[in-house]
Amino acid sequence: MNKLKVMVMTQNDRFFIPKNIYKASLVCDIVEIVEVDCKSSLDNKIGDYYKWFGFRQCAKMGVVTIFRELEKYIDRISGYKIFHGLCSVRDVAKKMKVPHQVITDSNDKQFLEHVSKLQPDLIISYSAPQIIKKDLLDLPRFGVINVHGSLLPDYRGALPSFWYLYNDEKMGGATVHYMSAKIDDGSIIMQDCVDISDCKTMFRLMKKTKRLGGELMVRAIKELSEGTATTRPNEIDKGRYFTWPTVKQAKEFMAKGYRLI
Incomplete structure:
Protein backbone atom coordinates (compact mmCIF):
# COMPACT_ATOMS: atom_id res chain seq x y z
CA MET A 1 0.00 0.00 0.00
CA ASN A 2 1.40 3.39 -1.02
CA LYS A 3 1.07 5.83 1.84
CA LEU A 4 -0.77 9.03 1.02
CA LYS A 5 0.77 12.42 1.76
CA VAL A 6 -1.70 13.91 4.24
CA MET A 7 -2.17 17.32 5.80
CA VAL A 8 -4.11 17.42 9.07
CA MET A 9 -6.35 20.38 9.88
CA THR A 10 -7.79 20.67 13.37
CA GLN A 11 -8.03 22.98 16.39
CA ASN A 12 -6.38 23.01 19.79
CA ASP A 13 -7.30 19.89 21.77
CA ARG A 14 -5.69 18.22 24.76
CA PHE A 15 -7.72 15.08 25.21
CA PHE A 16 -8.89 13.31 22.05
CA ILE A 17 -7.51 14.61 18.77
CA PRO A 18 -3.76 14.09 19.41
CA LYS A 19 -4.31 10.33 19.81
CA ASN A 20 -6.39 10.24 16.62
CA ILE A 21 -3.66 12.07 14.71
CA TYR A 22 -1.10 9.55 15.94
CA LYS A 23 -3.30 6.63 14.85
CA ALA A 24 -3.69 8.18 11.40
CA SER A 25 0.09 8.58 11.11
CA LEU A 26 0.45 4.79 11.17
CA VAL A 27 -1.33 4.46 7.80
CA CYS A 28 -0.28 7.64 5.99
CA ASP A 29 2.57 10.12 5.69
CA ILE A 30 1.52 13.22 7.61
CA VAL A 31 3.36 16.14 6.06
CA GLU A 32 1.96 18.93 8.25
CA ILE A 33 -0.46 19.53 11.12
CA VAL A 34 -2.37 22.82 11.04
CA GLU A 35 -4.34 24.24 13.96
CA VAL A 36 -7.04 26.75 13.04
CA ASP A 37 -7.48 29.38 15.75
CA CYS A 38 -10.59 31.35 14.80
CA LYS A 39 -13.73 32.78 16.39
CA SER A 40 -15.56 29.44 16.36
CA SER A 41 -12.67 27.44 17.85
CA LEU A 42 -13.75 25.93 21.18
CA ASP A 43 -10.87 27.65 23.00
CA ASN A 44 -12.43 30.97 21.98
CA LYS A 45 -15.92 30.11 23.22
CA ILE A 46 -15.11 29.93 26.93
CA GLY A 47 -17.51 32.79 27.61
CA ASP A 48 -20.31 30.84 25.96
CA TYR A 49 -19.51 27.73 27.98
CA TYR A 50 -19.73 29.83 31.15
CA LYS A 51 -23.18 31.11 30.10
CA TRP A 52 -24.37 27.61 29.21
CA PHE A 53 -23.01 25.53 32.08
CA GLY A 54 -22.20 27.95 34.88
CA PHE A 55 -19.24 28.50 37.17
CA ARG A 56 -19.05 25.06 38.82
CA GLN A 57 -18.99 23.06 35.60
CA CYS A 58 -16.51 25.42 33.96
CA ALA A 59 -14.32 25.35 37.06
CA LYS A 60 -14.37 21.56 37.03
CA MET A 61 -13.39 21.56 33.37
CA GLY A 62 -10.69 24.09 34.21
CA VAL A 63 -9.19 21.81 36.86
CA VAL A 64 -9.12 18.86 34.45
CA THR A 65 -7.48 21.09 31.84
CA ILE A 66 -4.85 22.33 34.30
CA PHE A 67 -3.91 18.74 35.18
CA ARG A 68 -3.64 17.97 31.47
CA GLU A 69 -1.38 20.98 31.00
CA LEU A 70 0.83 19.73 33.84
CA GLU A 71 1.01 16.34 32.14
CA LYS A 72 2.01 18.12 28.93
CA TYR A 73 4.96 19.86 30.57
CA ILE A 74 6.04 16.70 32.38
CA ASP A 75 5.88 14.93 29.03
CA ARG A 76 8.07 17.58 27.42
CA ILE A 77 10.65 17.34 30.20
CA SER A 78 10.75 13.56 29.79
CA GLY A 79 11.29 13.85 26.06
CA TYR A 80 7.76 12.56 25.41
CA LYS A 81 8.53 9.25 27.10
CA ILE A 82 5.57 9.37 29.53
CA PHE A 83 2.52 10.61 27.59
CA HIS A 84 4.12 10.28 24.13
CA GLY A 85 3.12 13.78 23.02
CA LEU A 86 -0.60 13.03 23.32
CA CYS A 87 -1.39 16.01 25.59
CA SER A 88 -1.69 18.55 22.78
CA VAL A 89 -1.79 18.82 19.01
CA ARG A 90 1.47 20.75 18.97
CA ASP A 91 3.22 18.15 21.09
CA VAL A 92 2.08 15.15 19.07
CA ALA A 93 3.43 16.95 16.00
CA LYS A 94 6.76 17.49 17.73
CA LYS A 95 6.88 13.88 18.93
CA MET A 96 6.25 12.67 15.37
CA LYS A 97 8.71 15.24 13.93
CA VAL A 98 5.97 16.70 11.74
CA PRO A 99 5.78 20.43 10.84
CA HIS A 100 3.11 22.30 12.79
CA GLN A 101 1.59 25.74 12.37
CA VAL A 102 -1.30 27.81 13.70
CA ILE A 103 -3.42 29.84 11.28
CA THR A 104 -6.49 32.04 11.68
CA ASP A 105 -8.06 31.63 8.23
CA SER A 106 -8.24 28.32 6.35
CA ASN A 107 -9.12 30.12 3.13
CA ASP A 108 -6.42 32.79 3.22
CA LYS A 109 -4.60 33.22 -0.09
CA GLN A 110 -1.18 32.78 1.50
CA PHE A 111 -2.25 29.51 3.13
CA LEU A 112 -3.70 28.27 -0.18
CA GLU A 113 -0.35 28.96 -1.84
CA HIS A 114 1.41 27.05 0.95
CA VAL A 115 -0.85 24.01 0.52
CA SER A 116 -0.41 24.15 -3.25
CA LYS A 117 3.39 23.98 -2.84
CA LEU A 118 3.12 21.17 -0.27
CA GLN A 119 0.92 19.12 -2.66
CA PRO A 120 -0.78 16.80 -0.15
CA ASP A 121 -2.73 13.89 -1.62
CA LEU A 122 -5.41 14.35 1.03
CA ILE A 123 -6.41 16.77 3.77
CA ILE A 124 -8.08 15.27 6.84
CA SER A 125 -10.05 17.34 9.31
CA TYR A 126 -10.56 16.64 12.98
CA SER A 127 -12.97 19.31 14.23
CA ALA A 128 -11.51 22.00 11.98
CA PRO A 129 -13.62 24.99 13.06
CA GLN A 130 -14.06 26.87 9.76
CA ILE A 131 -15.96 26.23 6.55
CA ILE A 132 -13.38 25.24 3.93
CA LYS A 133 -14.10 26.87 0.58
CA LYS A 134 -13.80 25.46 -2.91
CA ASP A 135 -10.27 26.72 -3.63
CA LEU A 136 -8.84 24.66 -0.78
CA LEU A 137 -11.21 21.72 -1.28
CA ASP A 138 -9.95 21.35 -4.85
CA LEU A 139 -6.21 21.30 -4.06
CA PRO A 140 -5.59 17.72 -2.84
CA ARG A 141 -6.15 15.02 -5.48
CA PHE A 142 -8.21 12.97 -3.01
CA GLY A 143 -10.03 16.01 -1.65
CA VAL A 144 -10.72 16.90 1.98
CA ILE A 145 -12.37 14.49 4.41
CA ASN A 146 -13.74 15.21 7.87
CA VAL A 147 -14.82 13.17 10.86
CA HIS A 148 -18.03 14.35 12.50
CA GLY A 149 -19.30 13.11 15.86
CA SER A 150 -22.75 11.99 14.74
CA LEU A 151 -24.50 9.65 12.35
CA LEU A 152 -24.91 11.96 9.39
CA PRO A 153 -27.10 13.28 7.94
CA ASP A 154 -28.62 13.59 11.44
CA TYR A 155 -27.10 15.94 14.00
CA ARG A 156 -25.22 18.05 11.49
CA GLY A 157 -23.72 21.27 12.82
CA ALA A 158 -22.35 22.34 16.19
CA LEU A 159 -21.87 20.34 19.40
CA PRO A 160 -23.50 16.99 18.56
CA SER A 161 -22.36 15.81 22.01
CA PHE A 162 -24.68 18.39 23.59
CA TRP A 163 -27.63 17.67 21.33
CA TYR A 164 -27.40 13.88 21.61
CA LEU A 165 -27.80 14.20 25.39
CA LYS A 182 -21.55 23.57 3.19
CA ILE A 183 -21.46 22.30 6.78
CA ASP A 184 -21.43 18.48 7.13
CA ASP A 185 -22.80 18.21 3.62
CA GLY A 186 -20.43 16.02 1.60
CA SER A 187 -20.91 12.38 0.64
CA ILE A 188 -20.38 9.75 3.34
CA ILE A 189 -17.36 7.43 3.17
CA MET A 190 -18.09 5.41 6.31
CA GLN A 191 -19.83 5.62 9.67
CA ASP A 192 -20.61 3.51 12.69
CA CYS A 193 -22.69 3.77 15.85
CA VAL A 194 -21.80 3.52 19.53
CA ASP A 195 -23.88 2.99 22.66
CA ILE A 196 -24.11 6.27 24.63
CA SER A 197 -26.83 5.17 27.06
CA ASP A 198 -24.37 5.36 29.97
CA CYS A 199 -23.25 8.91 29.14
CA LYS A 200 -24.38 11.68 31.46
CA THR A 201 -21.67 14.17 30.47
CA MET A 202 -20.58 15.64 27.16
CA PHE A 203 -16.97 14.77 27.99
CA ARG A 204 -17.74 11.06 28.36
CA LEU A 205 -19.83 11.04 25.19
CA MET A 206 -17.08 12.81 23.24
CA LYS A 207 -14.55 10.28 24.50
CA LYS A 208 -16.64 7.54 22.88
CA THR A 209 -17.44 9.28 19.61
CA LYS A 210 -13.94 10.75 19.13
CA ARG A 211 -12.38 7.32 19.64
CA LEU A 212 -14.76 5.82 17.11
CA GLY A 213 -14.17 8.70 14.71
CA GLY A 214 -10.41 8.19 14.90
CA GLU A 215 -10.81 4.50 14.06
CA LEU A 216 -13.08 5.29 11.12
CA MET A 217 -10.61 7.86 9.79
CA VAL A 218 -7.83 5.27 9.81
CA ARG A 219 -10.05 2.87 7.85
CA ALA A 220 -11.03 5.62 5.40
CA ILE A 221 -7.39 6.57 4.73
CA LYS A 222 -6.51 2.91 4.13
CA GLU A 223 -9.37 2.47 1.66
CA LEU A 224 -8.50 5.67 -0.20
CA SER A 225 -4.88 4.49 -0.42
CA GLU A 226 -5.98 1.12 -1.79
CA GLY A 227 -8.54 2.57 -4.17
CA THR A 228 -11.37 0.64 -2.51
CA ALA A 229 -13.25 3.53 -0.85
CA THR A 230 -16.92 3.85 -1.68
CA THR A 231 -19.37 6.61 -0.85
CA ARG A 232 -23.07 7.14 -0.43
CA PRO A 233 -25.12 10.32 -0.53
CA ASN A 234 -25.38 12.48 2.58
CA GLU A 235 -29.13 13.06 2.30
CA ILE A 236 -29.36 16.21 4.38
CA ASP A 237 -33.13 16.50 3.94
CA LYS A 238 -33.42 13.31 6.03
CA GLY A 239 -31.49 14.66 9.02
CA ARG A 240 -31.49 17.55 11.45
CA TYR A 241 -29.11 20.50 11.73
CA PHE A 242 -28.23 22.01 15.12
CA THR A 243 -26.44 25.23 15.96
CA TRP A 244 -24.97 26.44 19.25
CA PRO A 245 -27.43 26.03 22.16
CA THR A 246 -29.20 28.93 23.79
CA VAL A 247 -28.89 29.63 27.50
CA LYS A 248 -32.46 28.35 27.93
CA GLN A 249 -31.60 25.07 26.21
CA ALA A 250 -28.47 24.70 28.32
CA LYS A 251 -30.54 25.11 31.49
CA GLU A 252 -32.95 22.45 30.24
CA PHE A 253 -29.95 20.20 29.54
CA MET A 254 -28.71 20.63 33.13
Whole structure:
Protein backbone atom coordinates (compact mmCIF):
# COMPACT_ATOMS: atom_id res chain seq x y z
CA MET A 1 0.00 0.00 0.00
CA ASN A 2 1.40 3.39 -1.02
CA LYS A 3 1.07 5.83 1.84
CA LEU A 4 -0.77 9.03 1.02
CA LYS A 5 0.77 12.42 1.76
CA VAL A 6 -1.70 13.91 4.24
CA MET A 7 -2.17 17.32 5.80
CA VAL A 8 -4.11 17.42 9.07
CA MET A 9 -6.35 20.38 9.88
CA THR A 10 -7.79 20.67 13.37
CA GLN A 11 -8.03 22.98 16.39
CA ASN A 12 -6.38 23.01 19.79
CA ASP A 13 -7.30 19.89 21.77
CA ARG A 14 -5.69 18.22 24.76
CA PHE A 15 -7.72 15.08 25.21
CA PHE A 16 -8.89 13.31 22.05
CA ILE A 17 -7.51 14.61 18.77
CA PRO A 18 -3.76 14.09 19.41
CA LYS A 19 -4.31 10.33 19.81
CA ASN A 20 -6.39 10.24 16.62
CA ILE A 21 -3.66 12.07 14.71
CA TYR A 22 -1.10 9.55 15.94
CA LYS A 23 -3.30 6.63 14.85
CA ALA A 24 -3.69 8.18 11.40
CA SER A 25 0.09 8.58 11.11
CA LEU A 26 0.45 4.79 11.17
CA VAL A 27 -1.33 4.46 7.80
CA CYS A 28 -0.28 7.64 5.99
CA ASP A 29 2.57 10.12 5.69
CA ILE A 30 1.52 13.22 7.61
CA VAL A 31 3.36 16.14 6.06
CA GLU A 32 1.96 18.93 8.25
CA ILE A 33 -0.46 19.53 11.12
CA VAL A 34 -2.37 22.82 11.04
CA GLU A 35 -4.34 24.24 13.96
CA VAL A 36 -7.04 26.75 13.04
CA ASP A 37 -7.48 29.38 15.75
CA CYS A 38 -10.59 31.35 14.80
CA LYS A 39 -13.73 32.78 16.39
CA SER A 40 -15.56 29.44 16.36
CA SER A 41 -12.67 27.44 17.85
CA LEU A 42 -13.75 25.93 21.18
CA ASP A 43 -10.87 27.65 23.00
CA ASN A 44 -12.43 30.97 21.98
CA LYS A 45 -15.92 30.11 23.22
CA ILE A 46 -15.11 29.93 26.93
CA GLY A 47 -17.51 32.79 27.61
CA ASP A 48 -20.31 30.84 25.96
CA TYR A 49 -19.51 27.73 27.98
CA TYR A 50 -19.73 29.83 31.15
CA LYS A 51 -23.18 31.11 30.10
CA TRP A 52 -24.37 27.61 29.21
CA PHE A 53 -23.01 25.53 32.08
CA GLY A 54 -22.20 27.95 34.88
CA PHE A 55 -19.24 28.50 37.17
CA ARG A 56 -19.05 25.06 38.82
CA GLN A 57 -18.99 23.06 35.60
CA CYS A 58 -16.51 25.42 33.96
CA ALA A 59 -14.32 25.35 37.06
CA LYS A 60 -14.37 21.56 37.03
CA MET A 61 -13.39 21.56 33.37
CA GLY A 62 -10.69 24.09 34.21
CA VAL A 63 -9.19 21.81 36.86
CA VAL A 64 -9.12 18.86 34.45
CA THR A 65 -7.48 21.09 31.84
CA ILE A 66 -4.85 22.33 34.30
CA PHE A 67 -3.91 18.74 35.18
CA ARG A 68 -3.64 17.97 31.47
CA GLU A 69 -1.38 20.98 31.00
CA LEU A 70 0.83 19.73 33.84
CA GLU A 71 1.01 16.34 32.14
CA LYS A 72 2.01 18.12 28.93
CA TYR A 73 4.96 19.86 30.57
CA ILE A 74 6.04 16.70 32.38
CA ASP A 75 5.88 14.93 29.03
CA ARG A 76 8.07 17.58 27.42
CA ILE A 77 10.65 17.34 30.20
CA SER A 78 10.75 13.56 29.79
CA GLY A 79 11.29 13.85 26.06
CA TYR A 80 7.76 12.56 25.41
CA LYS A 81 8.53 9.25 27.10
CA ILE A 82 5.57 9.37 29.53
CA PHE A 83 2.52 10.61 27.59
CA HIS A 84 4.12 10.28 24.13
CA GLY A 85 3.12 13.78 23.02
CA LEU A 86 -0.60 13.03 23.32
CA CYS A 87 -1.39 16.01 25.59
CA SER A 88 -1.69 18.55 22.78
CA VAL A 89 -1.79 18.82 19.01
CA ARG A 90 1.47 20.75 18.97
CA ASP A 91 3.22 18.15 21.09
CA VAL A 92 2.08 15.15 19.07
CA ALA A 93 3.43 16.95 16.00
CA LYS A 94 6.76 17.49 17.73
CA LYS A 95 6.88 13.88 18.93
CA MET A 96 6.25 12.67 15.37
CA LYS A 97 8.71 15.24 13.93
CA VAL A 98 5.97 16.70 11.74
CA PRO A 99 5.78 20.43 10.84
CA HIS A 100 3.11 22.30 12.79
CA GLN A 101 1.59 25.74 12.37
CA VAL A 102 -1.30 27.81 13.70
CA ILE A 103 -3.42 29.84 11.28
CA THR A 104 -6.49 32.04 11.68
CA ASP A 105 -8.06 31.63 8.23
CA SER A 106 -8.24 28.32 6.35
CA ASN A 107 -9.12 30.12 3.13
CA ASP A 108 -6.42 32.79 3.22
CA LYS A 109 -4.60 33.22 -0.09
CA GLN A 110 -1.18 32.78 1.50
CA PHE A 111 -2.25 29.51 3.13
CA LEU A 112 -3.70 28.27 -0.18
CA GLU A 113 -0.35 28.96 -1.84
CA HIS A 114 1.41 27.05 0.95
CA VAL A 115 -0.85 24.01 0.52
CA SER A 116 -0.41 24.15 -3.25
CA LYS A 117 3.39 23.98 -2.84
CA LEU A 118 3.12 21.17 -0.27
CA GLN A 119 0.92 19.12 -2.66
CA PRO A 120 -0.78 16.80 -0.15
CA ASP A 121 -2.73 13.89 -1.62
CA LEU A 122 -5.41 14.35 1.03
CA ILE A 123 -6.41 16.77 3.77
CA ILE A 124 -8.08 15.27 6.84
CA SER A 125 -10.05 17.34 9.31
CA TYR A 126 -10.56 16.64 12.98
CA SER A 127 -12.97 19.31 14.23
CA ALA A 128 -11.51 22.00 11.98
CA PRO A 129 -13.62 24.99 13.06
CA GLN A 130 -14.06 26.87 9.76
CA ILE A 131 -15.96 26.23 6.55
CA ILE A 132 -13.38 25.24 3.93
CA LYS A 133 -14.10 26.87 0.58
CA LYS A 134 -13.80 25.46 -2.91
CA ASP A 135 -10.27 26.72 -3.63
CA LEU A 136 -8.84 24.66 -0.78
CA LEU A 137 -11.21 21.72 -1.28
CA ASP A 138 -9.95 21.35 -4.85
CA LEU A 139 -6.21 21.30 -4.06
CA PRO A 140 -5.59 17.72 -2.84
CA ARG A 141 -6.15 15.02 -5.48
CA PHE A 142 -8.21 12.97 -3.01
CA GLY A 143 -10.03 16.01 -1.65
CA VAL A 144 -10.72 16.90 1.98
CA ILE A 145 -12.37 14.49 4.41
CA ASN A 146 -13.74 15.21 7.87
CA VAL A 147 -14.82 13.17 10.86
CA HIS A 148 -18.03 14.35 12.50
CA GLY A 149 -19.30 13.11 15.86
CA SER A 150 -22.75 11.99 14.74
CA LEU A 151 -24.50 9.65 12.35
CA LEU A 152 -24.91 11.96 9.39
CA PRO A 153 -27.10 13.28 7.94
CA ASP A 154 -28.62 13.59 11.44
CA TYR A 155 -27.10 15.94 14.00
CA ARG A 156 -25.22 18.05 11.49
CA GLY A 157 -23.72 21.27 12.82
CA ALA A 158 -22.35 22.34 16.19
CA LEU A 159 -21.87 20.34 19.40
CA PRO A 160 -23.50 16.99 18.56
CA SER A 161 -22.36 15.81 22.01
CA PHE A 162 -24.68 18.39 23.59
CA TRP A 163 -27.63 17.67 21.33
CA TYR A 164 -27.40 13.88 21.61
CA LEU A 165 -27.80 14.20 25.39
CA TYR A 166 -30.34 17.01 25.21
CA ASN A 167 -32.55 14.76 23.10
CA ASP A 168 -31.98 11.75 25.40
CA GLU A 169 -30.52 9.61 22.63
CA LYS A 170 -29.26 6.13 23.52
CA MET A 171 -27.11 5.59 20.43
CA GLY A 172 -24.57 7.97 18.95
CA GLY A 173 -21.92 7.60 16.33
CA ALA A 174 -19.32 9.11 14.04
CA THR A 175 -19.07 9.68 10.30
CA VAL A 176 -16.18 10.24 7.91
CA HIS A 177 -17.34 12.25 4.93
CA TYR A 178 -16.04 14.39 2.12
CA MET A 179 -16.15 18.08 2.88
CA SER A 180 -18.02 20.49 0.67
CA ALA A 181 -18.57 24.23 0.88
CA LYS A 182 -21.55 23.57 3.19
CA ILE A 183 -21.46 22.30 6.78
CA ASP A 184 -21.43 18.48 7.13
CA ASP A 185 -22.80 18.21 3.62
CA GLY A 186 -20.43 16.02 1.60
CA SER A 187 -20.91 12.38 0.64
CA ILE A 188 -20.38 9.75 3.34
CA ILE A 189 -17.36 7.43 3.17
CA MET A 190 -18.09 5.41 6.31
CA GLN A 191 -19.83 5.62 9.67
CA ASP A 192 -20.61 3.51 12.69
CA CYS A 193 -22.69 3.77 15.85
CA VAL A 194 -21.80 3.52 19.53
CA ASP A 195 -23.88 2.99 22.66
CA ILE A 196 -24.11 6.27 24.63
CA SER A 197 -26.83 5.17 27.06
CA ASP A 198 -24.37 5.36 29.97
CA CYS A 199 -23.25 8.91 29.14
CA LYS A 200 -24.38 11.68 31.46
CA THR A 201 -21.67 14.17 30.47
CA MET A 202 -20.58 15.64 27.16
CA PHE A 203 -16.97 14.77 27.99
CA ARG A 204 -17.74 11.06 28.36
CA LEU A 205 -19.83 11.04 25.19
CA MET A 206 -17.08 12.81 23.24
CA LYS A 207 -14.55 10.28 24.50
CA LYS A 208 -16.64 7.54 22.88
CA THR A 209 -17.44 9.28 19.61
CA LYS A 210 -13.94 10.75 19.13
CA ARG A 211 -12.38 7.32 19.64
CA LEU A 212 -14.76 5.82 17.11
CA GLY A 213 -14.17 8.70 14.71
CA GLY A 214 -10.41 8.19 14.90
CA GLU A 215 -10.81 4.50 14.06
CA LEU A 216 -13.08 5.29 11.12
CA MET A 217 -10.61 7.86 9.79
CA VAL A 218 -7.83 5.27 9.81
CA ARG A 219 -10.05 2.87 7.85
CA ALA A 220 -11.03 5.62 5.40
CA ILE A 221 -7.39 6.57 4.73
CA LYS A 222 -6.51 2.91 4.13
CA GLU A 223 -9.37 2.47 1.66
CA LEU A 224 -8.50 5.67 -0.20
CA SER A 225 -4.88 4.49 -0.42
CA GLU A 226 -5.98 1.12 -1.79
CA GLY A 227 -8.54 2.57 -4.17
CA THR A 228 -11.37 0.64 -2.51
CA ALA A 229 -13.25 3.53 -0.85
CA THR A 230 -16.92 3.85 -1.68
CA THR A 231 -19.37 6.61 -0.85
CA ARG A 232 -23.07 7.14 -0.43
CA PRO A 233 -25.12 10.32 -0.53
CA ASN A 234 -25.38 12.48 2.58
CA GLU A 235 -29.13 13.06 2.30
CA ILE A 236 -29.36 16.21 4.38
CA ASP A 237 -33.13 16.50 3.94
CA LYS A 238 -33.42 13.31 6.03
CA GLY A 239 -31.49 14.66 9.02
CA ARG A 240 -31.49 17.55 11.45
CA TYR A 241 -29.11 20.50 11.73
CA PHE A 242 -28.23 22.01 15.12
CA THR A 243 -26.44 25.23 15.96
CA TRP A 244 -24.97 26.44 19.25
CA PRO A 245 -27.43 26.03 22.16
CA THR A 246 -29.20 28.93 23.79
CA VAL A 247 -28.89 29.63 27.50
CA LYS A 248 -32.46 28.35 27.93
CA GLN A 249 -31.60 25.07 26.21
CA ALA A 250 -28.47 24.70 28.32
CA LYS A 251 -30.54 25.11 31.49
CA GLU A 252 -32.95 22.45 30.24
CA PHE A 253 -29.95 20.20 29.54
CA MET A 254 -28.71 20.63 33.13
CA ALA A 255 -32.22 20.15 34.53
CA LYS A 256 -32.30 16.70 32.89
CA GLY A 257 -29.23 15.72 34.90
CA TYR A 258 -26.69 16.10 32.11
CA ARG A 259 -23.40 17.93 32.58
CA LEU A 260 -20.39 19.21 30.67
CA ILE A 261 -17.99 17.02 32.66
